[in-house]
Amino acid sequence: MVKEIERAGIIVVHMCTVVPISLTVGANRIVPTIAIPYPLGNPELEPKEEKALRRKLVENALEALKTEVEGQKVFE
Amino acid sequence: MSKKKVVHYINQFFAGIGGEEKADVKPEIREGVVGPGMALKGTIKEDAEIVATIICGDSYFNENIEEAKTEIIEMVRKYDPDLFIAGPAFNAGRYGVACGAIAKAVNDELGIPVLTGMYPENPGADMFKKNIYIVETGNSAAAMRKAIPAMSSLALKLLKGEEIGSPEEDNYIARGIRRNYFAEERGATRAVNMLIKKLKGEDFVTEYPMPDFDRVDPNDAIKDLSKSKIALVTSGGIVPKGNPDKIESSSASKYGKYDISGFSDLTEADHETAHGGYDPVYANLDPDRVLPVDVLRDMENEGVIGELHKYFYSTVGNGTSVANSKKYAAEIAKELKADCIDAVILTST
Numbered sequence: 195m196v197k198e199i200e201r202a203g204i205i206v207v208h209m210c211t212v213v214p215i216s217l218t219v220g221a222n223r224i225v226p227t228i229a230i231p232y233p234l235g236n237p238e239l240e241p242k243e244e245k246a247l248r249r250k251l252v253e254n255a256l257e258a259l260k261t262e263v264e265g266q267k268v269f270e
Numbered sequence: 271m272s273k274k275k276v277v278h279y280i281n282q283f284f285a286g287i288g289g290e291e292k293a294d295v296k297p298e299i300r301e302g303v304v305g306p307g308m309a310l311k312g313t314i315k316e317d318a319e320i321v322a323t324i325i326c327g328d329s330y331f332n333e334n335i336e337e338a339k340t341e342i343i344e345m346v347r348k349y350d351p352d353l354f355i356a357g358p359a360f361n362a363g364r365y366g367v368a369c370g371a372i373a374k375a376v377n378d379e380l381g382i383p384v385l386t387g388m389y390p391e392n393p394g395a396d397m398f399k400k401n402i403y404i405v406e407t408g409n410s411a412a413a414m415r416k417a418i419p420a421m422s423s424l425a426l427k428l429l430k431g432e433e434i435g436s437p438e439e440d441n442y443i444a445r446g447i448r449r450n451y452f453a454e455e456r457g458a459t460r461a462v463n464m465l466i467k468k469l470k471g472e473d474f475v476t477e478y479p480m481p482d483f484d485r486v487d488p489n490d491a492i493k494d495l496s497k498s499k500i501a502l503v504t505s506g507g508i509v510p511k512g513n514p515d516k517i518e519s520s521s522a523s524k525y526g527k528y529d530i531s532g533f534s535d536l537t538e539a540d541h542e543t544a545h546g547g548y549d550p551v552y553a554n555l556d557p558d559r560v561l562p563v564d565v566l567r568d569m570e571n572e573g574v575i576g577e578l579h580k581y582f583y584s585t586v587g588n589g590t591s592v593a594n595s596k597k598y599a600a601e602i603a604k605e606l607k608a609d610c611i612d613a614v615i616l617t618s619t
Contacts, residue, residue: 195505195585195599197486199614202603205489210618212332215367215393222488230293230329230364230619232552233506235559244556245564252565252615256575259498259613262491 196221207258209233209251213268223258224268227251274318274429277346278307279356279372281365284411285325290549293329293364297338299345300325306414310355313422318429322349328364329548331372338368339375346376353429354380358387358417359394361409361589363547366394374401383428387421388443391592395443403434404443409589498612501579503602505587505595506553506560506619507545508536517586519546525585525598527605530578534567547588548619560617579611587618 197220199206208221211233216224227233234248258269282292284305303311304323311320324345331338346354354376356369366388373384387405388395395404405424407417420441427434437444453460460477467474492498509517515526533540536557543553543560558564566578583602587595606614 195503195587195595195602196616197484198596198599199503199603199606199616200486200489202600202607203489204603204606204611204614205492206614206616208616208618212364212367214335214371214397215363216618218393218397220485222486227617229333231290231548231550232559233617233619234562235552235556237552237555237559245558248558248562249565249568252562252569255615256495256569259492259615260495263488265488 205259207255207269209255217266217268220266222263222266223261224266225251225255225258226268226270274352275321275349276310276314276318276353276355276425276429277349277351278303278310278320278323279342279354279369280305280307280323280325281331281359281362281368282325282327283362283365285323287325287327290329290547291551293327293549294333295325295327296330297324297326297341297345299323306358306418309414309418310422310425313418314425314429317426318353320355321351326368326372328362328368331368332364335371339372342372343375343379347380351382353425354382354384355421355425356384356386358405358407358414358421359389359392360387360407360411360413360417361389361392363393363588366392367397368394370394370398370402370404374398377402385421385425385428387417390443399443400445403428403440403445405441406443492613495575496573497576499577499579499610500566500575500613500615501606501609501611502530502561502563502566502582503599503614503616504561504582504584504618505590506548506584506617507543507586507588508541508553508557508561508582508584509544511540511542513542513544517544517584519544519586520588520590522586522588522590522594525583525602527581527583527602529580530563530582531580533563535564536561544584545586545588545619547586553619560619562615562617566615576612579606579609581609 359366541557
């Protein structure tokens with residue numbers, strides 16, 4: 195899906211937990227996330243902390259969108 | 271001849287421990303056969319014995335790849351086996367990645383032959399087909415009956431040190447290895463024959479398939495996020511409560527487009543996941559954990575981003591064919607273009 199959106203000419207960032215799959219699929223901008231059932235959260239945290247964690251991950255994704263890349267890049 | 275020793279690797283589901291809610295179990299080892307090992311045992315019993323079965327949760331493996339590999343290699347080492355078999359994983363993505371990764375690691379570290387089985391569209395197949403033998407299977411466990419004999423036959427060849435045939439002969443996914451052999455006809459004759467077939471519109475088999483590098487170049491970065499319109503897309507199956515379009519929990523036959531203009535936070539009361547390939551408890555309690563609407567709405571209000579697109583698009587990535595995923599994404603992208611979207615955040619589980 196990531197690749198087809200990129201192919202259509204829209205910049206896309208892939209947020210996912212299993213980065214090797216994303217690399218194999220051919221995503222260019224990749225942001226690693228927390229866990230498979232909750233990529234953008236962590237149920238062990240307090241709701242406020244959890245949202246802060248999510249915000250950090252999304253900020254990372256926005257940073258990826260602002261960054262020129264040549265080929266694939268994982269934004270840790 | 272004494273019987274050769276085999277160690278088998280399976281996931282929590284095939285071990286009967288549980289489904290997605292148990293996908294985080296750590297590696298454990300049991301003496302003898304468990305689950306699909308029973309069928310494998312029956313077909314190789316003349317020559318080999320499955321001495322132990324290693325079980326690991328798919329999520330645990332994929333979220334802790336290095337630790338899991340180290341732990342499992344130590345378990346395998348203790349049994350000093352002659353062959354390591356993983357799976358078959360069919361089209362289960364995380365299971366396929368686990369089978370491929372652990373089989374390759376065992377081969378690299380212990381130097382014994384390894385074997386797994388999966389459906390060619392499993393992401394694990396593309397990742398590891400160059401390194402190991404992956405027997406081609408159907409896309410679901412319904413294909414177990416066909417997968418087992420194919421895996422056993424290749425397993426016995428590997429155990430006996432027999433020469434492995436071509437991918438077609440031994441039913442494995444082509445590894446991209448070229449081997450010299452004596453052809454009946456010289457190259458020029460074969461080339462002309464192939465050309466004649468091609469001109470006649472008949473089927474012919476190339477002797478040198480071109481590698482299929484389907485890569486898309488990255489698009490240019492966003493200059494000013496505060497003026498950008500950003501859309502959310504997910505393969506994690508987030509849908510309005512009640513799943514109005516009835517998107518299937520696996521092998522999705524459709525995607526959905528949903529209005530979030532009235533939402534600043536997704537909750538248990540209004541959204542849920544339709545995905546059947548991961549434990550849905552966490553996403554159902556707070557769908558923002560998969561689709562970060564709350565955070566992006568805040569950022570929109572703060573002016574960090576220009577606008578969060580009115581609609582999000584969602585499908586279930588679980589076992590959905592590559593052809594369908596491509597089709598859905600191409601349609602989604604077309605609509606996003608028409609809506610002047612500058613960037614997409616795509617989340618996957």
